Amino acid sequence: xxxxxxxxxxxxxxxxxxxxxxxxxxxxxxxxxxxxxxxxxxxxxxxxxxxxxxxxxxxxxxxxxxxxxxxxxxxxxxxxxxxxxxxxxxxxxxxxxxxxxxxxxxxxxxxxxxxxxxxxxxxxxxxxxxxxxxxxxxxxxxxxxxxxxxxxxxxxxxxxxxxxxxxxxxxxxxxxxxxxxxxxxxxxxxxxxxxxxxxxxxxxxxxxxxxxxxxxxxxxxxxxxxxxxxxxxxxxxxxxxxxxxxxxxxxxxxxxxxxxxxxxxxxxxxxxxxxxxxxxxxxxxxxxxxxxxxxxxxxxxxxxxxxx
Numbered sequence: 001x002x003x004x005x006x007x008x009x010x011x012x013x014x015x016x017x018x019x020x021x022x023x024x025x026x027x028x029x030x031x032x033x034x035x036x037x038x039x040x041x042x043x044x045x046x047x048x049x050x051x052x053x054x055x056x057x058x059x060x061x062x063x064x065x066x067x068x069x070x071x072x073x074x075x076x077x078x079x080x081x082x083x084x085x086x087x088x089x090x091x092x093x094x095x096x097x098x099x100x101x102x103x104x105x106x107x108x109x110x111x112x113x114x115x116x117x118x119x120x121x122x123x124x125x126x127x128x129x130x131x132x133x134x135x136x137x138x139x140x141x142x143x144x145x146x147x148x149x150x151x152x153x154x155x156x157x158x159x160x161x162x163x164x165x166x167x168x169x170x171x172x173x174x175x176x177x178x179x180x181x182x183x184x185x186x187x188x189x190x191x192x193x194x195x196x197x198x199x200x201x202x203x204x205x206x207x208x209x210x211x212x213x214x215x216x217x218x219x220x221x222x223x224x225x226x227x228x229x230x231x232x233x234x235x236x237x238x239x240x241x242x243x244x245x246x247x248x249x250x251x252x253x254x255x256x257x258x259x260x261x262x263x264x265x266x267x268x269x270x271x272x273x274x275x276x277x278x279x280x281x282x283x284x285x286x287x288x289x290x291x292x293x294x295x296x297x298x299x300x301x302x303x304x305x306x307x308x
Contacts, residue, residue, distance in 0.1 A: 015115070019036060020036050021037045022035070023039075023251075024251045035251045035274055050282070056105050057128050058103065059102075063076075064076055079101065083102065087112065089103060090128040121244045124236075133190055135293050136184065136239075138182055139230065140174075141180070143227075150212070154179075155181060157205055161205060165303055166302065168289055175255070176252070177269050185293045186294060195231075200300075211225070214227055242256050243255065252273050255281075256280075
């Protein structure tokens with residue numbers, strides 16, 4: 001491939017610059033696999049039908065690595081002026097002004113972002129039509145050590161409590177060390193109310209399992225306990241998008257999976273990579289579980305009743 005390759009994606013033409021540029025080098029010992037920008041573009045194009053439903057209408061923060069994992073990284077919120085006019089944008093309030101975030105509504109945008117060496121897409125939990133009211137709640141299970149058995153056990157605890165509250169939930173590997181547990185909401189509550197409820201869930205889990213779980217934000221105070229991070233549920237905070245690639249050796253992918261798959265000893269937070277995450281996506285692991293968002297009122301009352 002030459003320095004520039006033109007690709008037709010839907011109704012758009014997207015230029016891919018330096019597709020042979022290595023973004024994910026092979027391991028120093030010669031193991032592992034090398035991935036180029038062209039590989040990332042091909043992955044974004046293939047995963048688009050499965051990834052776009054989780055991106056459409058949501059402001060994005062872009063994690064860019066122009067020179068790959070070995071080069072500098074920067075987080076990009078504002079949409080540069082040179083981005084094509086057909087890429088959707090949304091202007092949202094921030095303290096002292098506004099931010100114009102990109103929004104990924106189509107496959108061409110997803111491919112363009114790959115060309116910009118956006119390795120990881122971080123999405124808002126609300127949509128542009130009602131930016132103050134999230135339709136997702138995310139509990140981030142962050143282990144103190146890289147021990148996925150600890151994560152697996154904590155995820156089951158979270159699922160069991162949510163089941164008792166009659167809230168549907170689905171798991172996703174983060175591509176790093178942990179798991180996100182995602183709950184669909186009806187979008188009637190604002191960020192403060194959703195974060196407060198997430199905190200109540202986390203505190204109830206810590207009360208039940210004080211030796212294994214914590215809500216302590218300071219790492220030095222966690223010990224070996226797994227941290228239940230609820231901070232994704234605040235205004236202007238983001239969570240890694242389903243099927244996005246993480247900036248780690250081997251190009252692991254944040255991958256939706258079933259609760260049954262989470263029980264598989266062969267599964268860990270980096271189980272799927274740029275090479276095989278599309279195969280997992282085609283199995284539709286969440287199978288419509290997020291289509292009907294739930295109200296928090298009945299769940300709050302059930303939680304109160306559980307506490308006695």
